[in-house]
Amino acid sequence: AKPYLLASAGGGRVGGPLLRSVLTAYLAADLPRRVDLVVVTGPFLPEAECIWLETTAARHAGVEIVRWTDDLPGLMRRAAGSVSQCGYNTTMDLLASGVPALVVPYHTPHDFEQSTRAARLADAGLVRMLAPDAVDEPSLGRELAALLDFRPAHTGLRLDGAAATAQIVAAGVAATSHADATLAGDRHP
Template sequence: MREPSLPTLLFYCQHSLGIGHLTRSFALAQALSRHFRVVFLNGGRLPPGVPVPAAIERIDLPPLGMDDGHTVVSRDGQLDVARAQAERRRLIDDAVRRTRPAVLLVELFPFGRKKFAGEILPMIRAARSQSQGAALVACSLRDILVDARPDQQHHDDRARWLTDRYFDAVVVHSDAAFARLQDSFHPARPMRTPVFHSGYVIPARERAEPVPRGEHLLVSAGGGIVGDTLFRTALAARELLARPLPLRIVAGPFLPEPQWLALQTQAAGVPGVELVRHVPDMVAEMRRARASLSQCGYNTALDLVVAGVPALVVPYETVTENEQRGRAEKLAGLGAMLCLPAGNLQPQPLAHAIERLLAFTPLPAALALDGAQRSADWLAERLQARHTAPEAACATN
């Protein structure tokens, strides 16, 4: 049973496009539960197959997300966006009032999630003005940020101002030897808020026994919401290979149903092609495959590193989304995987890249993977420092 004396940490997570933010946040929440009573505000759809840590209390807000045009959309068939936003505000206000958090951990904002500021900033203000004392407010941040927005300088300057105004710390879930916040964040004025690079966050796993690799190519795209082009192109590229290669495609829980049905039609009757909607453990899937073809989100990249599978990544990229490309290029530069730019995702170039992949042996990527526990320990130490030595605690505004 959890100790009743544990301080409360309120964790806000708004995953909008895929499942990477949620998967990382759940892994972090599991580690945090050793120091805190963790209350988790879940702002997006909870997909099937994603394990929820047993040690946390979860509050599911009416789910919102972003379409590919970066417009907020409701994922709740009962509520439109305005009504969902109003109900979310009520639930968030109630959670702060009821839990009286000692720590408020906000995922990504203000470095992203600008369109959710209307609920995040009031939540922070409420947590900072509690009668029993202000909560320690921290940002949980991935390794590499998008830095290709048309208004990038304004975005970075705004994020710097909001961080210095409202946050006591920024925890960057990256190995500082691989990627630092300043590599993709360039405000005109230096940020005053303390930054801690924790190491990478991965889900806790039991030690796995070695398994023999199969002969198939595993194809995946995280949650799958933007994986359709990769899946269809992989099927077309397979026909161009010198020798047939079995494919196992894990579509992901968020691949839209019409695209899932079209994929089934395209693969119908094709020998050696297996379609799966979702799997409980992607690392185990990778370890059983001859090679992997995927995108390069945060969690997928770390799964590839942990699995040690020969991997070809085609990073998801748009005019304003370049985070995956940066990560893929860094890992390819270490010899940990091969990278095919998204602009080359056509059947013939992909077939050539797969032929190279089948002869590729990855080098181990020496990344710090203990970020979940180090983040939890660091936040607990900051909170303790605030209680025992106010002059050593983070500055508040």
Template sequence: MKVMIVVTHLLGSGHLARALILARAFQDAGHRATVVSGGMPVPVLDRGDVPIVQLPPVRSDGVNFTRLLDAKGASVDQAAQEARKAQLLHQIDRIGPDVLITELYPFGRRVLQSEFTALLQAADQTAEPPLICASVRDILAPPSSPAKADRTHGVLARYYDAVLVHADPHVTPLDASWPVSDGLRPKLHYTGFMAPTDAAPYRQGAGEGEIIVSAGGGDVGAHIFEATLRAARAARADGRLWRLLVGGAQPEARLRQLRENAPANVIIEATRPDFRALLHRAAASVSMCGYNTAIDILQAGCRSVFIPFDAGDEVEQTIRATALARLPGIEVLRSADLTGETLLNALRALRHAPDRGPALSGFDGARETVRIVAALRAQRA
């Protein structure tokens, strides 16, 4: 099968990370997969093993997802949006996919509705229309009104063959965050959680006994790093090393600023591709609670303090963190309660928590997605 995965991440990089995990799973099964990305490039995610077509990139204006900015921070005008749409339509002609997968849309990315609608219409009008699937994480941003949910359900009914939910329905059913209608329910296919495969065994090295602090791959999390520096400064006597991993499209300025105020027990560096290996060796993790990070921590069995991203009207990470807090070795701090002192108290509480151990099953969602999609495609043959 020829598979085309379309994704635009606007704030963090989790959507692109999942799209690439999925593309690799299709390739491993002998299919041809191409990722068409409309968000800002994230070099740390690009291993060179998956074809990535880059549209003129856009990002959100912070948590204002109704305003798009270009790579220079300027508002995206109509001409730029039309250029993106033209390139997207060119790619569906060039690739000629048997399967078209849209990451998050139509459950989100409504600001990009024009280009997604053009894409879906073009796919629908081909001589042999592809199987069309939506790919979504475990928890969605709930619709702000019944009308918005109805519009989403209308798009799904008109164009989509399936909705691939990368979750365990016994842990986080889609109903927990989205009103699943009678028309939508038959289209749902739960794949299990989706995690990358490990390239090599974890050996001793960086991260051993450290506190690993991260804030995803986007341009957020400054409050977490600031609180961490205060906590590390207060905890210098315990001899433990703190490692801050700073993401974003251009992290150099943030790195310089943080290093100016860092005590000697703190290492500050750019996000690393071996983040998962660091977690396996760490004493504890401090992070937000995005889908990919939460799975990494569960698989590593790492003690963790989650500070869910809750700016604006965001509730996804709070829902996920609250569910995970039932497990041993996990503490949750609201952003409004985060200080150096509260962070230290949370980390001290983790020392007395029972070991959770690595979670070893339930994360084969990428391969299960390939199996589901192949079966659905075969049914149409």
């Protein structure tokens, strides 16, 4: 199968402009002959945006629009590159998957958390970043092409907290059950 770029927008509520820009830049660049494009809209992308994406994608081979998936991390792991905003959950998925990533952070005068996170990750060589005010078709097309050759730095972070916690809890439950069984045996000879 042909490799693919993945474009996603978390829940989708504010992701329409980014997804529209990615699809437009992808089609205008020389990318369709190199990679396919999978766009995950998220369940809250406004219907008009979904319809525009689906209508545009229907005219081009190699472009797939997915409104929702329960395995975004799996899609990331298998992708040649990922384009997204830089929300917390998406960022953790990007880092855990190791996928080459381009982030275009959501930013308003009162909400700049994503821009701060994206800049720090880009400075560490973990992602490529394009500022929201720098997004135009030529610059985004160049960034998408560059993403195919980008290799993120190793995080050095342990990102297996949920699995490690589950093991600790299971070990604690097993130890408690063993202790309860031992005490019960001492009381009833």
